[in-house]
Structures are given as structure tokens and as C-alpha cells.
Amino acid sequence: MKNLLIALFALILSCASASAQDTPVQDLLQEHRALIEKSSRKTIGPAIDALARSGLPQMQTVLEAWQAKEIWQRQADGLFFRAEEIDRTTLNLFDLDSGADLGPTPDEDFKQLKPNSGIRAMIGTALVQFQLSDPDPAKRRDALIAIERDPESSLLAPLRASIDSEQDAAIAAQKRRLERLLTIGYDADSAARIAAINDMAGDLGLDVRATLNPLTSSKIMVVSGDVPAEWNVAETLKPGSEDLPAAEAYALLVAGGDALPRIDDDDIRAALIANIQGGSVGGVPVHELDNDDARLTAYAALAEAGVVPATATDADIDDRLAEYTFVRVYDETDPAITTAVEEALKSIEVKVGLNQTLDLTLDALSLASIYFLAAIGLAITFGVMGVINMAHGEFIMMGAYTGYVVQQFVPNHTLSIIIAIPLAFAVTFAAGVLMERLVIRWLYNRPLETLLATFGISIALQQLAKNIFGTQARPLTSPAWLDGSWVMNDIVSISYIRIAIFVLALIFLCVFLFIMKRTRLGLETRAVTQNPRMAASMGINPNRVNMLTFGLGSGIAGIAGVAIGLFAKVTSELGSDYIVQSFMTVVVGGVGNIWGTLAGAAMIGFLQKGIEWFNPSNTLAAQTYMIIFIIIFIQFRPRGIIALKGRAAGD
Amino acid sequence: MSTLLEVSGVSVTFDGFRAINNLSFQIGKAELRAIIGPNGAGKTTFMDIVTGKTKPDEGRVLWGEKSVSLLKMSEAKIAQAGIGRKFQKPTVFEDQSVQDNLMMALKKNRSPMSVLFFRATDADMDQVADLATQIGLGDQLYRKSGELSHGQKQWLEIGMLLAQDPRLLLVDEPAAGMTLAEREQTTSILVEAAKTRAVVVVEHDMEFVRRLNCKVTVLHEGSVLAEGSLDHVTANQDVIDVYLGR
Amino acid sequence: MNTHKSFVMRNPSVLYFLAMLALFTLGVTLLAEGTGTGLISTSFVKTLGKTLCLCLIAIAMDLVWGYCGILSLGHFAFFGLGGYMIGMWLMYERTRLIVTDALAQAEIPPTPQEIVDGIGTQIFGVVGSNEFPLIWSFAHSLTIQLILVVLVPGILALVFGWLAFRSRVTGVYLSILTQAMTLALSLYLFQNESGLRGNNGLSGLQNLPGLDDVPQSTVSIWFLWASAVALGLGYILAAWIVSGKFGSVVRGIRDNEARVRFLGYSVETYKLFIFTVTACIAGIAGALYYPQAGIINPAEIAPIASIYLAVWVAIGGRGRLYGAVIGAAFVSLISTWFTGGQAPDINLGFYTVQWVDWWLIVLGMSFVLVTLFAPKGIGGLVDLWIDRRAPARHGADLGPDDGSLREKEASE
Structure with missing residues (x-):
């Protein structure tokens, strides 16, 4: 009905x-x-x-x-x-x-x-003007994205027209920004474009740079005599300079039909081979053609005979190049605009540089906190007991695998991480205490032997992990709320995992300071560090302190392992990837002082990121240079950044 | 008597603690001197400064007729210049024979190349044997020095010092842990040595110092408190205060 | 008088060692495929030849660690550098012959530049380049590269050692610093920009240029002999260095660095001398090893290799040269046996122990046990046999076990 x-x-x-x-x-x-x-x-x-x-x-x-x-x-x-x-x-x-x-x-x-x-x-473009004032905000946003993806001069007018009637503030702002960008690209009035360019100068958005960069596109032009006035010249180039190699410049002349081509050596060789007649080419015997001069002579003879096209000689090339002026000319003809664009780009570049520095600092900070986490356990055992634990890296690995195993039983990632952290501490604490009791305690005062014995344990543990978990990487998945990054702008961003690790490092610093300064164990540990015999005579049991310290150091390594496992793949080699950096952190920082470790971690983190910044394509080189720097640094501060001085260093 | 070693205005600080405070000290070419002082008076630090192990914050340490500054020289250079040091704990190379220990100490060119091509001559062997006899180890030449008794090690170390033929001998508590007979022999070795060279003995034991019968310097809190014969300094009220408490 | 005896009289072990080495080499030659009955395969002759090179670097390690107390975790870097230096010539010269042959077939004779470009493309094609890096400037000359085998590790050791010893870095610090040096070098070589073909390394080194007609079975015997001669000479040199007064000083440095310094010896110079000389020995060992291995790449220089070197010497017995040799030979051969899959699996019923998987665990644990219970290593058995008693030590616990760190820390 x-x-x-x-x-x-x-x-x-x-x-x-x-x-x-x-x-x-x-x-x-x-x-x-x-x-x-x-x-x-x-x-x-x-x-x-x-x-x-x-x-x-x-x-x-x-x-x-x-x-x-x-x-x-x-x-x-x-x-x-x-x-x-x-x-x-x-x-x-x-x-x-x-x-x-x-x-x-x-x-x-x-x-x-x-x-x-x-x-x-084309219909889609035509539709945009309707969509720009569509009652549905989602459609309006889609329209803006469509414009952004495929800007066109015809869209400028409808976009402008739609701004005033826009009710949604966010969309209005987006529209105004897009309007500026389109104005830069397509407005007929130079003054308006320059105004828009100046408006956007200093903006960090990638879209701004994407709009501005094409305006500075240029090509190299060749002219003999004066440069035409209508050309918007960016710069005059000298052939043979870095920007314009002579060969390239000459190729331009050849392409313009203004010069004889330079036949390359391979082609000359091929032409000679093709024209061997009776054991000689162009009057030169074949066996004499083992140098470039002879080959050129032969080729010139062939060219004379008209068998092959003539080639320019080096002298010709120089002469010809001198006759012409090479200029780089902007495609955009209005010099006022190119100047404004160049200036705007320059100011953006400065800002980008500043923000990159900020981004780098954040990166370095996060790297430093990873090194700090990895090294703090090592620093404790080294500082208190003078023992280098080569198996420290394997304790880190053990912690990471503990996290992996927990996730096999507890599917909820948040819960599993909360369980994994104390469990990893417990597992590695136990392993550390066991190792101290069974091996290290028999080797006190023999630091080099401890180093080697713990290395034996290290290779055994690593192989054991390989036998149990296989060689392939195991995932340790972070909770969903740690996914993603905190984005400040198009340049500065940092992932939440790294922030979490930074926070974890801070917590550790505080916990460690609390244990050392406020608890009985800390007091005893400090006493044993400074004078074991004296501490023993005052009723402190150095054996117990050593055992607990070693356990503590190992336990922290376990927790560091969980943290590192969250962003790196868990393999049996996880520990050895970090061990040398951890050693460096301890050595650079100075022994027996948590602030030293902190300073060491900060220095190594910043150094590594800094060097990577100079040579971003090559992290291997960064590590090489960092180690060399550290070796030199040790020259000036053999006992680290924060060294114990005088009699306290162990009389 | 001309001066062999002159220390003047030397101070050194460890983490805010002034171990040596404006210390001045002189010793002649053939002189026996005892340095006494309570614990922490700076006796060992004084030796560390002279032998180049510790660099002072300020002051001068001048050596020999040409008054060379020792502050710029390495430990090895200072030892080569003629300052020998005996540590409180007997430190000989226990893994090596008495002969090797003495041979190593014998005054010879110390550069690696000449040591590498060194071959002991008969004269060297005789000299080592003489030294061994002098320190009462004549029949122990081929024993590992680790097997020696505590006192024998002390003498071996003194023997090594003598082999170095130093112009200044710094001896840190030579009599510690010795029997009475061993002390007497030690005394005679030191007194004999002081006839041809300067000898500085750091000692706690007043009885031993008295036996040395020489000029005494009393250190307290890093500077010289008194100097003179033993009777003179023991009569000094300051010294009594320091040793016995007020 | 002790010191007046001849060098050999004072070091009877040198004669025993040389005799056994000669017997071994002759025996292998007589049993080898190329020259004898064929009981020993060519690949095993190569393994034995390589083992001799490893024994040579173990001697170097023993000099620097067992005698001088410097636990260097960097000597395999010098070993690898030696290998690279000879490898450059082997690879260049062989490629040159191949390229020249190939170009000689062409219709017109090649220009010198074409030959160089051809070699460059052959060698550096894998890293996407055909330019010769600067460090290959002397690769055409066998003489210069042979000198570089000694010179490059020597200079690196000299510079690094000078920096490290000058600032009085000792003990564990020094070990870690040497490890860092090794890591830095291997990371550097891993880059294509290093000019040594990045992680491809140098390959085809088993082929001697111009001697393609000689079968590998014969070449392997040549290298076995060369390695044996180098080992013999190295042993004599090391024994000579440690036997006299120099040896006294060096062992003194190991046991009590400060005391040696107060005797007037410049400890730093002595350490530097030993460090550099052993680096040169390591370079020579490497130069003989890699032509037998056929390939060298940066992974060979990884810090772990140098630690294994320390393991060999410790298991063999520090502070005695034959101990180092025994340790290197024993551990490296037995490792080859276990990891090569020749060792029979053990079936426990519920689990089958496969040695390829479990050997490293056994090695690691046995290393802990040796450190704990037999600090003298296998060499200690010799003591038991000839009933040589260690001195009963009084007073401070000195000796090789302490290294120099403790003395340094105790006195500063």
C-alpha cells in the first residue's frame, strides 16, 4: 500500500x-x-x-x-x-x-x-566542489584528501568558495591550509602566490615541501653568447665543476646538435674490431693497438676514410665547452616566486634541522636507556665484586625467553608482560646466584679467569638456548597499548615502547638508588665495595653480600631482557648483540658508581646516534667509529667519566 | 754535606683529604734517616711522591747535583736515576729464582733491546753471588724465591735494591714481622748501605729506629713535626702529644 | 752456572718440540694423498696444516697472556689482517692472470687500463663496484704484501698498544678494550666501503696464481711444511724471548707490574714490545692459515674467535709454550671432529644427543671446570709426570693466576 x-x-x-x-x-x-x-x-x-x-x-x-x-x-x-x-x-x-x-x-x-x-x-574533480559543501563531514574530508592527492588549478575557486560556509572548525582549518597550498601552486596572481608562500614558510608539513619543491625544478640550458632575459636563471654553471662534470656538459652540447659526439672507448674498440683488414686497422698493425693513443690514431684514420663517424678529441671538447655558457634555469618563469620559494624552503630547512635534532635527541635518549638497562647489572657486579660477567648478555637473553615462554601460557599480552617482568627477575636472579655459588666465588681476585670462566658459561647457555628454542627468532609481542608512536609533527615521533623503556630505566635508577642508599643491603654492599676486609671485620658477611649483589645484577639483566625483547627479535644471540655496548658503557662510565653508568650509557647512546646522523646509511660504520672514539676517550679518562679517586679506589 | 734530594712545599689531596700538607724535606748524599709518625701521617704517600707514583698538587721535588725535577719523570725513569724503593710487604718475584730476581735488579741498561740480547758475563754472575752472600742468601741462589721465608724475602728485596746500586734507598718498614736476629742483620745491612748512599727508613718501631742511630724526622698530618736525633725528638712536647694523645 | 748454559740446554722442551713437529710433518707427508700412501685425505692435510697455524697464534697468545699477563682478546684480529694481506695478492694475481688470458683471446690487444678495469670488475663486482680502493695499491706485488702481512698487524698493535698501555689500562679493562678493537675492525670490514669486499671477504685463496697445474693435494703438503716451519721458528723465537733476562722481566710484569716499574724498567715499553711482536706472529700465522682455508671474511675476526684463542691456551696450560700448542691442537681438532658430524650420536632412549648441538655446551662447561679445578690445563699433566712441584708460596698470592690487574688495583 x-x-x-x-x-x-x-x-x-x-x-x-x-x-x-x-x-x-x-x-x-x-x-x-x-x-x-x-x-x-x-x-x-x-x-x-x-x-x-x-x-x-x-x-x-x-x-x-x-x-x-x-x-x-x-x-x-x-x-x-x-x-x-x-x-x-x-x-x-x-x-x-x-x-x-x-x-x-x-x-x-x-x-x-x-x-x-x-x-x-575528470568527473571526480568536477564533483569535488559539490562534495566540499556536502552536509556529511566525512564526505567533505574525503574531498579534501582527493584535492590533496591530485591538486589542480580548477579546484582553487570551489575550495575558496566553500571555506566561508564551513561550520566544522577542524575541516575549516584544513580547507584554509589546502587553499594556501593551492594558491602557491595555481593562483594566477603572482603577488597572491608570494603571499601564500610567505604564509607557509616555516611550516614543517610534508605537503608544504611537496608543494614548494616542484616550483624550484630546473634544468640545465646551454647558450652561446648572452643568456636570454626571459630565463629565470638560478645559477651559472662551470663545466668540469662538481655540479656539472665536463662529460655531462659536453653531452648537452651533443644533444643540442652543437658538437661532434665523443665516441666512448668501448665503441671505438668495437669499431676497430669490425674494421680489421689484413692484420691492421686504419694503417695501424693490430698488435700495436694496446694503448689508447694508437687506437685513436687508427680510429681517426677510419673516420677520415668515412667508414666510421668522427669522434671529438679531448682538446675539441675543451674548446667547445669554453664557447658556451651553461646555466641552470628554473621552470617557473617568475623570479619573484622562485626567490620566495627558495627563501621559504630555506626557513623550513632550518626548522626541519632543529626538529631533526630533537628527534635525534629522543632517539639517543631511548638508545641510552636501553644501554643503561643492559649495563646496570654488569656495572653492579663489576663495581662491587670486580668481576666481569661475560654471561651477562645470556642473562638478558634468558629474561627475553622467559617473557616468550610466559606468552605461550598467558595469551593476554598486558597480563603476560606484568607476569614476565618479576618472573624474569626471579629466573635470572636464581641463575646468577647459582653461578656465583658454583663458579665465581672460587675465582675472586682472579678477574681474568673469572672473565674466561663466565665466557665458558656464556657459550654453553647460548648453545642451550639454541637447542631448546631453535635458531629462528621468537616473537615477544608487546601489549596493544604500546603499539604506535607519539607523533609531534611530520619529523619528530617516538614509539610508545621506547618511551616505556625510558620510563623503565628511570624506575630502575630510582629503585637502585633506593636500595643502595636506604636499605641494609645497600649499606653492606657499599661497605664491601670500599673495603671488603674492614666490612668483614664489622660483621658483614661478604659472601652473602656478593651472592645477593650478583643475583641482583643478574635479575636486572633479566628484566632488561624482557624490555629489549619487546622491540628486538628474541634469538639466542640477543645477549651478545648488547654485551660489547654494555661493557663499553661500564668502562666509559667508570666503575662502582650508578651515575657513571648513566653517564656512560648517555654518552654511548648519543654518540652512536650522532655518528649515525652523519652517515645515516651505515650503522656498521657508526659502531666502528664509536668504538674508536671510546678507545681514544679511555686515553684521557682511563677510569671512566666518574672515577673513584684516591685511596677509596682500593688500598 | 750537599743535598741529594730536596722536597719543598709539597701538598697532595685525595678527595678533599690532605694526605701531604706543605711538606719540606732534605737528605744528603750519604746519610741514614728514619721517618716516624703515627698512622696516616703521610709516610707512604711521601714515598709515592718521590718515586713518581703519585703526582703532588703543588711543590717541588729536586734531585741530584743538577737539581732535576722528578715530577715530570715516570716511575721507571726515576728508578733509573738512582732511587730504589722497598715496599712494606715483601714483593719479590716469587715465581723466579733468587738469582733471576737479583739479575733483573742488577744495574744495567734497561731498554728492551739490550735486555733481550743480554747475556750474563762472569762478572755479573760474581756480583750476583756476592750480593746473595751479603744478604745471607748465598746458598739459596737457585731456589724459587716463593719458597723463601718471610725474612729471607725481605732481605732478597733489600738485595735487589742494592743490586740496583741506587743513590737513594727508600725502605718502608723493613723490620715488620722479623725475628730479633733477623732485625739485627737488617740493621747492619742498612747501616752498611748508608755509608755510600742515602737511605731513608720509614718505621713504626722505636726500638728499631734507636738501633739505626741516626737523624729522625717526625711526620704528622702530612707535614714535618720535628727533626733531629731520636732523643731530641722524643723529648719534643708536640711529638709526645701526637704519640700519646693529649 | 745456570745462565751460562746454551739456549737449547736451558730449554730442552724446544728440542723435544722440534723433533716431534718434524716427525709429525714427515709422517703426514708420507701418509698424504699427494705425496704418500693416500691414507690421509687432502682436506684433512689442510685441516692439519691449519691446526699448525692455530698452534702458532696460540704461542703468540701464550706469550702475551701466559707470560706477560695481558689477556688480549684481539689477537685474532691480527691473524685475520695477516690473512687479508696475503689474500689480496692471491686474489689480485690470480684474477689478473685470468683476465689477461681472457683478453688475450680478443681481436685486439688490451690496454693496461682495460686489464685493470677487468680485474676490478672481477674482484669488486660483488660489491657493485669496479674501482680499486686505495688499500689495494700494492696488491700487485707479492713482496710488498708479504711485508704488509707483518707490518699491518704490527702497526695496528703498536698504535693500539701505545694508546692503551700509555694510559695504564690494565687487566679486565684492557681485555675489554682489545675486544672492542676487534669488534670495530670486524664491523669495519663488514662494510662494502672497506674495500675488502665486505661480508663476501676474499675467496679462492687456495689456488696459487700461475700454479693451476699443481694439484691441491701437493699444494696442501707445501702449506703443511710452510706452516710447520713457521711454527718451529715461532716456537724457537718465543722460547728465546722468554728464556733470558727479558723473560724474567716479562714474567715480573705479569706478577707485579709496579715492582718492575720501581726496578727501573719501562713496563709500558716491554708490554708494547710483546704485544707488537705477538701481533706480527699472529699475522704470519693468519697469512699461512687462510690460503689453506681458501676464504677469509670479516666473521673470522669477530671477537668470539679471539676468546676461543684464550680458551685454547687456558686449556692447554698458560705460561708454557708447549701447553699453548697442545691446547690449540687438541681443542681445535676435537671441535672439528665434534662439529663436523663425525662424532657418533648418543641415544639416551628419551633423547638423542647430537654432538653438533651439544658440543659447545660441553666445551663451555669443560672450560669452566678447567678454570676451576685445573688452572694449569693439560700442561699441568706434564708437571705430574715429571713430578715438578710448584713452589709452596708464602705471603701474597702472586703468580700468573692474578694477572696484573690485582697488583695495579691493590697499589693504587
Whole structure:
């Protein structure tokens, strides 16, 4: 019943419009019928423009339908309709002006308009102006993205027109920004463009640079005599300089037809081979052709005879190059604009540099906190007991694998990490205490032997991990809330995991300071560090202190392992990747002082990032230079940045 | 009597603690001198400064007739210049024989090349044997020095010092842990040595100092408190205060 | 008188060693494929030849660690450098012959530049280049490269040692610093920009240029002999260095660095001397090793290799030259056996122990056990055999076990 009513209503409407002959859309379409029927990308432009500019409210639907290949033409009278295919042979027609449903019709008499992709894109552009003021904000945003992706001069006017009526503040700002960028690229008025350029100077967005950079595109031009005044010259180039090698400059001359080509050595050789006659070429015996001079002589003889094209000699090249002026000319002809663009780019570059420095600092900070985490356990055992634990890296690995195993049983990532951290501490604490009891305690005062014995343990543990977990990397997945990065702008960003590690390092620093300064264990540890014999005589059991210290150091390594495992792949070699850096941190920082370790970690982190910045493509080189720097640094501070001095260093 | 070693105005600070405070000290060419003082008076630090192990914050240390400054020289250079040092703990090379120990100490060119091509002559062997006899180890030449008794090690170390033929001998508590008989022999070795060279003995033991019968310097809190014969300094009220407490 | 005896009389072990080395070399020659009955395969002759080179570097390690107390974790870097130096010539010269041959077939004779470009493309094609880096300037000359085998490790050791010893870095610090040096070098060589073909390393070194007609079975015997001669000479040199007064001083440095300094010896110079000489020996050992191995790449220089070197010497017995030789030969051969898959698996019923997987664990643990219970290593057995008693030590616990660190720390 309801359907019937609607149909009836629609029928009345269509009759009404038809009777009034008020069909501007159809009229317009008919006006451009020839072009539309031809449906060629090259000629369709005016038709689409006419439709888009008509200002008719129905036009958006029409264009969308056209783009979606839903416009059909009745062969009989050439009228256009929107149609939906009901089945293979039947169409449901709609009137374009009124939108009225004209009911199912057999499709025999109708021909579908099939715009190709080029035309569909043009229609899309034309549609943008409607979408820019579409009531749906999502559509408006889509339109802006479409403009951004494919900017065009024709979009400038509708974009401008849509700004004032924009209600949504965020979209309005986006529109204004886009308007500035389009103005830079496409406004007819130079002054307006320069104003827009100046407006955007200092903006860090990649889109700004993407807009500005093409304006500075240039090509190298050759001219003999004066440079034409209409050329917007960026600079004059000297052939043979770094910017314009002589060979390249000469190639330009050759390409312009102004000079003889220089035949390259391989071609000369091929030409000579092709023209060997009776054991000689161009009068030169073949066996004498073992140097370039002889070959040139022979080739010149061939050229003389007209067998091969002549080649320019080095002297020719120099002479010719001297006759011409080489200039780099902007494609943009207005010098005012190129100057403004260059200046804007320069100011952006300065800002980019500053922000890159900030980004680098954040990176370095996060690297430093990783090294700090990895080294702090080592520093404790080395500082307190004078023992180098080569198996420290394997404790880190053990912690990471503990995290992996926990995740096999506890699928919730947040929960599993919360369980893994204390568990990793417990596992490596136990391993550390065991190792101290079984091995290290027998080797006190024999530091080099401790180093080697713990190395034995290290290779055994590493192989054991390989046997248990295999050689392939195991994932330790971080909780979802640690995914992603904190983005400040297009340049500065830092992932949440790294922030978490930084926080973890801070927590460790505080916990460590608390243990050392506020607890009995800390007091005893400090006493044993400074004077073991004296401490023993005061009733402190150095054995117990050593055991606990070693356990503590190892336990921290375990937690560091969980943290490192979150962003690095967990393999049996995880520990050895960090061990040398950890050693360096301890050595550079100075022994027996947490602040030293902190300073060491900071220095190594910043140093590594700094060197990487100079040579970003090559992290291997960065590590090489860093180690060399450290070796030299040790020259000046053999006992580290923060060294214990005087008698406290161990009398 | 001309001066062999002159230390003047020397101060050194460890982490805010003034171990040596404006110390001045002189010793002649053939003189026996005892330095006494309570613990922490700076006796060992004084020796460290003279032998180049510790660099003072300020002051001068001048050596020999030409008054060369010792402050710029390395330990090895200072030792080659003629200052020998005996440590409190007997430090001989326990893994090597008495003969090797003495041969190493014998005054010869110390550069690696000449040491590498060194071959002991008969004269060298005789000299080593003489020294061994002098320190009472004549029949122990081929024993590993690690097998020696504590006292024998002390003598071996003194023997090594004598082999170096130094012009100044710094001896740190030579009598510590010795039996009475061993002390007497040590005394005679030192007194004999002081006939041809300067000898500075740091000692706690007043009885031993008395036996040496020489000029005494009393150190306290890093500077000289008193100087003179033993009877003179023991009569000094300051010295009594320091040793016995007020 | 002790010191008046001849060098050999004072060091009877040198004669025993040389005799055994000669017997071994002759025996292998008689049993080898190329020259004898064929009982020993060519590849095993190469393994034995390489083992002799490893024994030579173990002697160097023993000099620097067992005698001088410097636990260097960098001697394999010198070994590798020696290998690279000879490898450059081998690779250049062989490639040159191949390229010259190939170009001689062409219709017109090549220019010198074409030959150089051809060699460059052959050698550096894998790293996307055909230019000769500066460090290859002398690769054409065997004489210069042979000198560089000694000179390059020597100069590196001299500069590094001078920096390290001058600032009185000792003990564990020094070990870590040497390890850092090794790591830096291997990381550097891993880069293509190093000019030594990055992680491809140098290859085809087993082929001697111009001697393609000589079968590998014969070449392997040549290298076995060369390695044996080098080992013999190295042993004599090391024994000579440590036997006299120099040896006394060096062992004194190991046991009590400060005391030696107060005797007037410039400890730094002596350490530098030993460090540099052993680096040169290591370079020679490497130059003989890699032509037998056929390939050298930066992984060979990784810090772990140098630590294994220390392991060999420790297991063999520090402070005695034959101990180092025994340790290197024993551990490296047995490692080859276990990791080569020849060792039979052990079936425990519930688990099969595969030695390829478990050998490193056994090695690691046995190393801990040796350190704990047999600090003298295998060489200690010789003491038991000839009933040589260690001196009963009184007073301070000095000796090789302490290294120099403790003395340094105790006195500063």
C-alpha cells in the first residue's frame, strides 16, 4: 500500500515536471550531447565544466551517476536517464531532473554511457566542489584528501568558495591550509602566490615541501653568447665543476646538435674490431693497438676514410665547452616566486634541522636507556665484586625467553608482560646466584679467569638456548597499548615502547638508588665495595653480600631482557648483540658508581646516534667509529667519566 | 754535606683529604734517616711522591747535583736515576729464582733491546753471588724465591735494591714481622748501605729506629713535626702529644 | 752456572718440540694423498696444516697472556689482517692472470687500463663496484704484501698498544678494550666501503696464481711444511724471548707490574714490545692459515674467535709454550671432529644427543671446570709426570693466576 502510494506520488511529480517542460539538466546534457556521446578524454572537458558550473542542485547526482556508469541514453530521442539494471534485459529508469522513478523498462533501446577511467577522474574533480559543501563531514574530508592527492588549478575557486560556509572548525582549518597550498601552486596572481608562500614558510608539513619543491625544478640550458632575459636563471654553471662534470656538459652540447659526439672507448674498440683488414686497422698493425693513443690514431684514420663517424678529441671538447655558457634555469618563469620559494624552503630547512635534532635527541635518549638497562647489572657486579660477567648478555637473553615462554601460557599480552617482568627477575636472579655459588666465588681476585670462566658459561647457555628454542627468532609481542608512536609533527615521533623503556630505566635508577642508599643491603654492599676486609671485620658477611649483589645484577639483566625483547627479535644471540655496548658503557662510565653508568650509557647512546646522523646509511660504520672514539676517550679518562679517586679506589 | 734530594712545599689531596700538607724535606748524599709518625701521617704517600707514583698538587721535588725535577719523570725513569724503593710487604718475584730476581735488579741498561740480547758475563754472575752472600742468601741462589721465608724475602728485596746500586734507598718498614736476629742483620745491612748512599727508613718501631742511630724526622698530618736525633725528638712536647694523645 | 748454559740446554722442551713437529710433518707427508700412501685425505692435510697455524697464534697468545699477563682478546684480529694481506695478492694475481688470458683471446690487444678495469670488475663486482680502493695499491706485488702481512698487524698493535698501555689500562679493562678493537675492525670490514669486499671477504685463496697445474693435494703438503716451519721458528723465537733476562722481566710484569716499574724498567715499553711482536706472529700465522682455508671474511675476526684463542691456551696450560700448542691442537681438532658430524650420536632412549648441538655446551662447561679445578690445563699433566712441584708460596698470592690487574688495583 505504502509502495503504491509512493509510486503514485512519483508519477504525479514526474508528470508535473514533464508538463512544465522544466528540465534544465536534460537540456544542458542535450546541449553537450555530441561531446558526451563521443566520450573522449580529450574533448569531454568543456562538457563536464558546463555541467559542473551550471549551479543546478541535481548536478551532483547526475555527475555521480555518470561516474558510476549509471547514465543511459535512449537511442530513439537521445534523452539521458539514470538507470539501475534490474536484470540483464530490464532497466529501472529515473528522471534526471526530478529524480522520479520511471519504472522498469526493457534495455533494448538504451545505450549505457561508459566513461573511461580518465573521464571518471575528470568527473571526480568536477564533483569535488559539490562534495566540499556536502552536509556529511566525512564526505567533505574525503574531498579534501582527493584535492590533496591530485591538486589542480580548477579546484582553487570551489575550495575558496566553500571555506566561508564551513561550520566544522577542524575541516575549516584544513580547507584554509589546502587553499594556501593551492594558491602557491595555481593562483594566477603572482603577488597572491608570494603571499601564500610567505604564509607557509616555516611550516614543517610534508605537503608544504611537496608543494614548494616542484616550483624550484630546473634544468640545465646551454647558450652561446648572452643568456636570454626571459630565463629565470638560478645559477651559472662551470663545466668540469662538481655540479656539472665536463662529460655531462659536453653531452648537452651533443644533444643540442652543437658538437661532434665523443665516441666512448668501448665503441671505438668495437669499431676497430669490425674494421680489421689484413692484420691492421686504419694503417695501424693490430698488435700495436694496446694503448689508447694508437687506437685513436687508427680510429681517426677510419673516420677520415668515412667508414666510421668522427669522434671529438679531448682538446675539441675543451674548446667547445669554453664557447658556451651553461646555466641552470628554473621552470617557473617568475623570479619573484622562485626567490620566495627558495627563501621559504630555506626557513623550513632550518626548522626541519632543529626538529631533526630533537628527534635525534629522543632517539639517543631511548638508545641510552636501553644501554643503561643492559649495563646496570654488569656495572653492579663489576663495581662491587670486580668481576666481569661475560654471561651477562645470556642473562638478558634468558629474561627475553622467559617473557616468550610466559606468552605461550598467558595469551593476554598486558597480563603476560606484568607476569614476565618479576618472573624474569626471579629466573635470572636464581641463575646468577647459582653461578656465583658454583663458579665465581672460587675465582675472586682472579678477574681474568673469572672473565674466561663466565665466557665458558656464556657459550654453553647460548648453545642451550639454541637447542631448546631453535635458531629462528621468537616473537615477544608487546601489549596493544604500546603499539604506535607519539607523533609531534611530520619529523619528530617516538614509539610508545621506547618511551616505556625510558620510563623503565628511570624506575630502575630510582629503585637502585633506593636500595643502595636506604636499605641494609645497600649499606653492606657499599661497605664491601670500599673495603671488603674492614666490612668483614664489622660483621658483614661478604659472601652473602656478593651472592645477593650478583643475583641482583643478574635479575636486572633479566628484566632488561624482557624490555629489549619487546622491540628486538628474541634469538639466542640477543645477549651478545648488547654485551660489547654494555661493557663499553661500564668502562666509559667508570666503575662502582650508578651515575657513571648513566653517564656512560648517555654518552654511548648519543654518540652512536650522532655518528649515525652523519652517515645515516651505515650503522656498521657508526659502531666502528664509536668504538674508536671510546678507545681514544679511555686515553684521557682511563677510569671512566666518574672515577673513584684516591685511596677509596682500593688500598 | 750537599743535598741529594730536596722536597719543598709539597701538598697532595685525595678527595678533599690532605694526605701531604706543605711538606719540606732534605737528605744528603750519604746519610741514614728514619721517618716516624703515627698512622696516616703521610709516610707512604711521601714515598709515592718521590718515586713518581703519585703526582703532588703543588711543590717541588729536586734531585741530584743538577737539581732535576722528578715530577715530570715516570716511575721507571726515576728508578733509573738512582732511587730504589722497598715496599712494606715483601714483593719479590716469587715465581723466579733468587738469582733471576737479583739479575733483573742488577744495574744495567734497561731498554728492551739490550735486555733481550743480554747475556750474563762472569762478572755479573760474581756480583750476583756476592750480593746473595751479603744478604745471607748465598746458598739459596737457585731456589724459587716463593719458597723463601718471610725474612729471607725481605732481605732478597733489600738485595735487589742494592743490586740496583741506587743513590737513594727508600725502605718502608723493613723490620715488620722479623725475628730479633733477623732485625739485627737488617740493621747492619742498612747501616752498611748508608755509608755510600742515602737511605731513608720509614718505621713504626722505636726500638728499631734507636738501633739505626741516626737523624729522625717526625711526620704528622702530612707535614714535618720535628727533626733531629731520636732523643731530641722524643723529648719534643708536640711529638709526645701526637704519640700519646693529649 | 745456570745462565751460562746454551739456549737449547736451558730449554730442552724446544728440542723435544722440534723433533716431534718434524716427525709429525714427515709422517703426514708420507701418509698424504699427494705425496704418500693416500691414507690421509687432502682436506684433512689442510685441516692439519691449519691446526699448525692455530698452534702458532696460540704461542703468540701464550706469550702475551701466559707470560706477560695481558689477556688480549684481539689477537685474532691480527691473524685475520695477516690473512687479508696475503689474500689480496692471491686474489689480485690470480684474477689478473685470468683476465689477461681472457683478453688475450680478443681481436685486439688490451690496454693496461682495460686489464685493470677487468680485474676490478672481477674482484669488486660483488660489491657493485669496479674501482680499486686505495688499500689495494700494492696488491700487485707479492713482496710488498708479504711485508704488509707483518707490518699491518704490527702497526695496528703498536698504535693500539701505545694508546692503551700509555694510559695504564690494565687487566679486565684492557681485555675489554682489545675486544672492542676487534669488534670495530670486524664491523669495519663488514662494510662494502672497506674495500675488502665486505661480508663476501676474499675467496679462492687456495689456488696459487700461475700454479693451476699443481694439484691441491701437493699444494696442501707445501702449506703443511710452510706452516710447520713457521711454527718451529715461532716456537724457537718465543722460547728465546722468554728464556733470558727479558723473560724474567716479562714474567715480573705479569706478577707485579709496579715492582718492575720501581726496578727501573719501562713496563709500558716491554708490554708494547710483546704485544707488537705477538701481533706480527699472529699475522704470519693468519697469512699461512687462510690460503689453506681458501676464504677469509670479516666473521673470522669477530671477537668470539679471539676468546676461543684464550680458551685454547687456558686449556692447554698458560705460561708454557708447549701447553699453548697442545691446547690449540687438541681443542681445535676435537671441535672439528665434534662439529663436523663425525662424532657418533648418543641415544639416551628419551633423547638423542647430537654432538653438533651439544658440543659447545660441553666445551663451555669443560672450560669452566678447567678454570676451576685445573688452572694449569693439560700442561699441568706434564708437571705430574715429571713430578715438578710448584713452589709452596708464602705471603701474597702472586703468580700468573692474578694477572696484573690485582697488583695495579691493590697499589693504587
